[in-house]
Amino acid sequence: xxxxxxxxxxxxxxxxxxxxxxxxxxxxxxxxxxxxxxxxxxxxxxxxxxxxxxxxxxxxxxxxxxxxxxxxxxxxxxxxxxxxxxxxxxxxxxxxxxxxxxxxxxxxxxxxxxxxxxxxxxxxxxxxxxxxxxxxxxxxxxxxxxxxxxxxxxxxxxxxxxxxxxxxxxxxxxxxxxxxxxxxxxxxxxxxxxxxxxxxxxxxxxxxxxxxxxxxxxxxxxxxxxxxxxxxxxxxxxxxxxxxxxxxxxxxxxxxxxxxxxxxxxxxxxxxxxxxxxxxxxxxxxxxxxxxxxxxxxxxxxxxxxxxxxx
Numbered sequence: 449x450x451x452x453x454x455x456x457x458x459x460x461x462x463x464x465x466x467x468x469x470x471x472x473x474x475x476x477x478x479x480x481x482x483x484x485x486x487x488x489x490x491x492x493x494x495x496x497x498x499x500x501x502x503x504x505x506x507x508x509x510x511x512x513x514x515x516x517x518x519x520x521x522x523x524x525x526x527x528x529x530x531x532x533x534x535x536x537x538x539x540x541x542x543x544x545x546x547x548x549x550x551x552x553x554x555x556x557x558x559x560x561x562x563x564x565x566x567x568x569x570x571x572x573x574x575x576x577x578x579x580x581x582x583x584x585x586x587x588x589x590x591x592x593x594x595x596x597x598x599x600x601x602x603x604x605x606x607x608x609x610x611x612x613x614x615x616x617x618x619x620x621x622x623x624x625x626x627x628x629x630x631x632x633x634x635x636x637x638x639x640x641x642x643x644x645x646x647x648x649x650x651x652x653x654x655x656x657x658x659x660x661x662x663x664x665x666x667x668x669x670x671x672x673x674x675x676x677x678x679x680x681x682x683x684x685x686x687x688x689x690x691x692x693x694x695x696x697x698x699x700x701x702x703x704x705x706x707x708x709x710x711x712x713x714x715x716x717x718x719x720x721x722x723x724x725x726x727x728x729x730x731x732x733x734x735x736x737x738x739x740x741x742x743x744x745x746x747x748x749x750x751x752x753x754x755x756x757x758x759x
Contacts (some may be wrong), residue, residue, distance in 0.1 A: 451725065452742035454479060455646040458754065459654065459735040469646075472538070475741070476686045482621045482641035484628035485739045488720030491625065491627050492590045496535060496700035497656065499597055501612045501648030502671035511535060511672060512700070517591075518599055520566050520636055524573035526592060533581065534589045535699040536678050540578035545586040565628045566595045566636025580755075583680050583697055587640065590700065594625065614665075617655035619648040651738045653726050660714070660730045673699025674716065690719035690727065707756050715755055723747070728757050734758065 454475050458466035463730065470476040479485075502508050516528040525541055526534070533539045545549055550572065569588065579745065598605050613619050621647035623644040631637035644652065651653060660665035677698035687693040687706060694702035694717065708715050713732040723740030725747060736751050 451476065451740075451745040453551040453740050453745050454485065455737070455739040457735075458738075459521065460733065460758075463560070463603070464650070479646070481647065482645055484621070484623070485649070485719075486724075487642040487644065487648060487649070487718075488722060488724050489718050490649075490718045490720040490724050490726060491640040492587075492700045493718040493726075494591050494625075494642045494652070495594045495640050495650070496673070497595075497666075498608060498612050499531070499617070500666045502597045502601055502608055503669060504665035505602050505608065505611065507608070508597070510701065511669070511676070515596060516594075518596060520595075521573075521576060521592070522572055524570055525576040525578040526573070529578070531596075532673075532699070533592070533677060534593050535673060536583070536697055537585055537589050538581045538583055538678060539589055539702075540581050541586065541588070542582065542584040543579055544573060544576060545588045547585060547702065550589045554680070564593065564629040566695070568598055568635070583678055585680075586699075588629070590640045591636075591638075593700075594638045598633055598636065598638045605638075613648075613652065616659075617648070617652040619644070619651055621645045621648055622663065623648055624650075646737065646739055649726060649734060649739070650735065653728055653735045653737060656729060657728055657733060658737060661733070670699075670716075671716060673702065674710070675702050675712065677710065689723070689743055690717045690725045690747065690751065693748070693752060694719075705752060705756070721758075725751050727751055727756050732758075742759075 449471055454470050456468045466529055469479050511532040511591050514528050521527050527625050529539055567652055601608050626639035626641035628637040660670050677696045680697050682695055691702055693705050696704035702719055703716050704710040716728055718726040725738040725744040727733050
């Protein structure tokens with residue numbers, strides 16, 4: 449009634465226990481069951497989940513496979529790197545990109561501005577050299593991963609998306625990644641901006657939970673990237689958001705939240721600009737999904753504490 453929260457869902461004990469949307473006299477009049485909500489950087493995690501399915505369907509060897517067969521990124525710092533480096537955002541590109549911005553002379557306003565494809569962007573990285581392998585959060589690493597999946601799956605790209613979201617997560621409504629207009633698959637036109645209904649976000653999170661608990665191939669992928677997590681070296685003082693509260697990064701999932709040790713608890717989360725937040729407790733089978741317009745709500749109270757403190 450007072451914040452920019454659009455939707456809040458809590459799943460535990462095999463059922464939805466809390467289901468709230470913004471009141472009609474606030475934002476609720478814009479939200480229906482099939483309204484596609486923009487995930488912002490939650491799309492990064494969705495990209496990782498798709499990559500896991502591409503690995504399990506044998507389109508990509510493993511998270512250790514090297515990106516040395518993709519002509520679009522030849523003669524750039526990303527060529528011949530292991531996929532895990534991009535998944536953990538430690539490709540050594542801190543001198544070139546950060547978040548959604550280029551740090552090199554460029555005519556582009558931002559990396560994730562939805563109007564440029566990989567071939568166009570790759571020209572900016574010509575003759576670039578790999579730096580230190582440290583955590584450097586950026587949209588471009590994820591753009592590369594999604595378009596590498598597009599490259600490796602070829603005509604089966606839609607098949608992998610169907611496998612991930614319709615067959616596995618059993619979504620009720622269509623979900624989709626953005627596509628760069630006026631471009632082509634050959635140029636790398638897939639974009640990580642992701643849209644889904646509020647219930648379908650929960651269905652996808654539940655599919656991840658099921659994969660983990662049933663130890664499926666994709667479940668093993670999730671467990672492996674969790675084991676390969678790296679420290680963020682996060683020095684943010686304001687930790688009332690999922691990404692700032694997390695201290696480690698695991699293949700496009702946030703991990704190691706305050707008071708929740710990743711050595712003792714298997715908890716991972718997704719975060720997007722404006723307060724989008726999904727947390728999954730793989731041990732207790734608990735999920736919360738938040739869609740919002742601004743981060744003016746108490747995330748620690750309605751998300752973090754639900755995972756941390758509830759028995």
